[in-house]
Amino acid sequence: MMTDVVEQSGETAGTADGNPVARFGTEEPVAAARIAEIRERIDEIDRTLIQLWQERAELSQEVGATRMASGGTRLVLAREREILERFRQALGADGTQLALLLLRAGRGPL
């Protein structure tokens, strides 16, 4: 009997993180299942965020390069202010922080 229990917990565990309390922070199976489900959508969102981040940085760097190649300025501060304001209005203080990161990534290596 003891062997069965050990085998079962070995199966469930798989990895060290297989333990539901370690993975989901709860022992309650219905809650753990709901958390696993929501996490799948969060992981999907994170993959999209990463892709969009990379695409945006490339596009924004292309804007800067196009501008400078035509004898223009490196940055357009009015545009940066507009973007900051858009994120701040939608997401509050977090939006300002997010926009500052996005703008920095969009400027590319100096």
Added chain:
Amino acid sequence: MMTDVVEQSGETAGTADGNPVARFGTEEPVAAARIAEIRERIDEIDRTLIQLWQERAELSQEVGATRMASGGTRLVLAREREILERFRQALGADGTQLALLLLRAGRGPL
């Protein structure tokens, strides 16, 4: 002739920002047109980023609420470390900053 020029530039201007140098940082029309085109895609990306940010924060707060309602912990630090690592690997130092903002937004009001 002079009148035509003034009317045309009046039309182009529309608003105070209608001036292509102020708007696009270049006087060169082909570059300005390309920049306008890229900015449309950037604006679309930004709208999606904002939507995903809001959806993610709500889902993440739901995870925390589900866990606490089932007698579990408020946070699962191993999961947060995993997310930080995923963003860092994909986006470098900016990814770490972005993940820290996302995690904070996902914890919700304390």
